Amino acid sequence: MAFSKKEEFTKEDMWLADISKALSHPARIRILKILTSMNSCMVGNIVEQLPLSQSTVSQHLKELKHVNLIDGEIDGPRVCYCINNKTLARAKKEMDKLYSIICDC
Amino acid sequence: MAFSKKEEFTKEDMWLADISKALSHPARIRILKILTSMNSCMVGNIVEQLPLSQSTVSQHLKELKHVNLIDGEIDGPRVCYCINNKTLARAKKEMDKLYSIICDC
DNA sequence: ATCGTTCATCGTAAATATACGATAATTAAA
DNA sequence: TTTAATTATCGTATATTTACGATGAACGAT
Numbered sequence: 160m161a162f163s164k165k166e167e168f169t170k171e172d173m174w175l176a177d178i179s180k181a182l183s184h185p186a187r188i189r190i191l192k193i194l195t196s197m198n199s200c201m202v203g204n205i206v207e208q209l210p211l212s213q214s215t216v217s218q219h220l221k222e223l224k225h226v227n228l229i230d231g232e233i234d235g236p237r238v239c240y241c242i243n244n245k246t247l248a249r250a251k252k253e254m255d256k257l258y259s260i261i262c263d264c
Numbered sequence: 265m266a267f268s269k270k271e272e273f274t275k276e277d278m279w280l281a282d283i284s285k286a287l288s289h290p291a292r293i294r295i296l297k298i299l300t301s302m303n304s305c306m307v308g309n310i311v312e313q314l315p316l317s318q319s320t321v322s323q324h325l326k327e328l329k330h331v332n333l334i335d336g337e338i339d340g341p342r343v344c345y346c347i348n349n350k351t352l353a354r355a356k357k358e359m360d361k362l363y364s365i366i367c368d369c
Numbered sequence: 370a371t372c373g374t375t376c377a378t379c380g381t382a383a384a385t386a387t388a389c390g391a392t393a394a395t396t397a398a399a
Numbered sequence: 400t401t402t403a404a405t406t407a408t409c410g411t412a413t414a415t416t417t418a419c420g421a422t423g424a425a426c427g428a429t
Contacts, residue, residue, distance in 0.1 A: 182280065183285035217408080258352070261299075262300075307375075316417095
């Protein structure tokens with residue numbers, strides 16, 4: 160494609176699409192679950208629990224952070240990631256809105 | 265990458281990831297909304313309402329159909345698409361479950 | 370039988386995603 | 400001040416996604 164046409168839609172639809180994209184890999188869904196279940200949330204702990212290399216996990220974390228689904232806080236030589244509940248709550252709200260429009264459920 | 269590692273996760277996480285992927289482009293979200301709002305749902309009507317070519321829209325429809333979010337029924341030379349409420353209801357249920365795990369909302 | 374309409378598929382190009390190892394940057398510890 | 404540990408980034412390879420025009424297949428109408 161010469162260029163993407165994703166900008167030619169409403170901000171709302173684009174935001175939902177971006178959030179959905181962030182959730183479109185099982186590793187990233189898994190990461191969100193891990194961050195919820197663990198007290199500690201440093202990268203190493205996440206890598207341990209996934210069948211992926213450290214660099215790949217780092218990339219997945221970057222994508223989740225990019226849409227603000229998670230936050231990362233530097234803690235010495237480590238980085239502690241955690242869920243961003245504000246974004247997640249907004250995502251749930253917007254998703255519910257979408258489903259209320261397109262589905263009788 | 266030599267090969268994808270998406271199979272090394274739970275069926276549940278993979279299914280959620282696949283549904284999310286289907287929703288990861290604003291055109292596809294728009295299509296679902298159009299299918300809900302219109303009585304008629306032939307491809308031409310959808311193409312009219314999107315800034316994309318017929319072949320591109322056809323590809324997006326294929327992706328939505330692939331995960332059973334929509335059904336297509338042949339009607340003479342036309343194809344009539346509609347929302348698959350069963351899949352959508354399941355998606356809503358599984359998404360709610362995910363959010364209940366990862367978010368206090 | 371031919372023609373026009375409708376839609377999917379093919380071929381293709383460019384962008385993005387996925388994955389890894391290697392390396393750089395940062396900090397704590399020895 | 401080296402060293403070890405931790406994580407991000409770079410470089411790279413391959414796969415997938417997005418987009419389009421062209422073509423083909425199916426059907427109704429003439």
